[in-house]
Amino acid sequence: MQKVSFKNRNWDVAGHLYFPENYDNTKKYPAIVCVHPGSSVKEQTVSLYANQLAKNGFITLTFDASFQGESGGEPRFLEDPTTRVEDIRCAVDYLTTLNFVDNDRIGAMGVCAGGGYAANASITEKRIKAIATVVGTNASRAFREANPMETLKAVAQQRTAEANGAEKQINNWIPNSAGEAKQIGLEEMDLLEAIDYYRTPRGEHPNSCNKLLFTSMSNLIMFDAFHLAEYFLTQPLLIIVGDKVGGFGSYRDGFDLYNKAASDNKKIYIVKGASHYDLYDRPEAIREALEQITPFFKENL
Numbered sequence: 001m002q003k004v005s006f007k008n009r010n011w012d013v014a015g016h017l018y019f020p021e022n023y024d025n026t027k028k029y030p031a032i033v034c035v036h037p038g039s040s041v042k043e044q045t046v047s048l049y050a051n052q053l054a055k056n057g058f059i060t061l062t063f064d065a066s067f068q069g070e071s072g073g074e075p076r077f078l079e080d081p082t083t084r085v086e087d088i089r090c091a092v093d094y095l096t097t098l099n100f101v102d103n104d105r106i107g108a109m110g111v112c113a114g115g116g117y118a119a120n121a122s123i124t125e126k127r128i129k130a131i132a133t134v135v136g137t138n139a140s141r142a143f144r145e146a147n148p149m150e151t152l153k154a155v156a157q158q159r160t161a162e163a164n165g166a167e168k169q170i171n172n173w174i175p176n177s178a179g180e181a182k183q184i185g186l187e188e189m190d191l192l193e194a195i196d197y198y199r200t201p202r203g204e205h206p207n208s209c210n211k212l213l214f215t216s217m218s219n220l221i222m223f224d225a226f227h228l229a230e231y232f233l234t235q236p237l238l239i240i241v242g243d244k245v246g247g248f249g250s251y252r253d254g255f256d257l258y259n260k261a262a263s264d265n266k267k268i269y270i271v272k273g274a275s276h277y278d279l280y281d282r283p284e285a286i287r288e289a290l291e292q293i294t295p296f297f298k299e300n301l
Contacts, residue, residue: 001051004061006094008087011072015063015091016042018054023100030105030301031059031098033091033128035114037280038079038139039173039198041069041207045111045280049134049290053109056294058301059101061091069207077170077209079216081117081140081223088121092128105129105301109293111280112250113139116225119257123232130300132238132293135250135276136257138225142249148221155218162215169214174198176210190246193277203281226253229260236265236300240289242274250276265300267292 002019005012020029032053036046042062050060066073066083073083088108095101107130110118115136122128143151158169174194175181181195197203198210226233241254258268269292271278271285278285 008090014070018050018060020057028102029059031095031101033108034062035110035118037112043205077211077213084117085121120225130236134240135279137250138253140223143220171214172210173212188247190248197277233261237263238296239268242271244275
């Protein structure tokens, strides 16, 4: 693995580039852009997929979203779906500059919100030749279902306050502990598993600091990751979901994307007994997912 960076507008996006075993710089390899979930960073779940795909002959690229982790951009902790999608396009730009990457064999995969962003990028980015999502979510759908009008009004008030000198409002993505969640009546399975993954030694990383710029919420509410997929998402598509269905909605979103996508080469695969977060880091769940993802990319890149 090698640390790299590339530009999105005028800031640097920090990435990790993974190389196949027995890498030969005189050859050209297929490449895959690997996109992390919301609140996550490149060192977490997406790195597990990138590393294994590299071992199977692909150049893989992970990166921190703009405004987050080691990447540049202001304001910090902004989750802007449009910029997240542009990050993916810029990652493809970067891969095309590498003489060991075959520009006609570039794919994209993403986990959770990263899967939704990868699908959205592929709707217009035809340099992406195949897409795989792992518990991919249309993150905006989830936010639209949680008092969106009240949230939009609160964002409006906060923007006015900040324009007049107030400090930026930074919220947590999730409670910092299961105990904190239960104290406020939040005991949904996916949320508790998110806390177990992100806020304990299981999956925590210092750059994944559980901070979200509150005014991001208006962007999240209005963005539809699958908009126009029924017309323009024509590339081969593989969707991985688990059958332990939780509140974050990746099972529902997986079937929504499958039904909408215009691709005539699409498949949805259900990992039996797996929850949303099992597919983040549980070895047996990741192994089963990769048994589908690896041949899919070998066949379509």
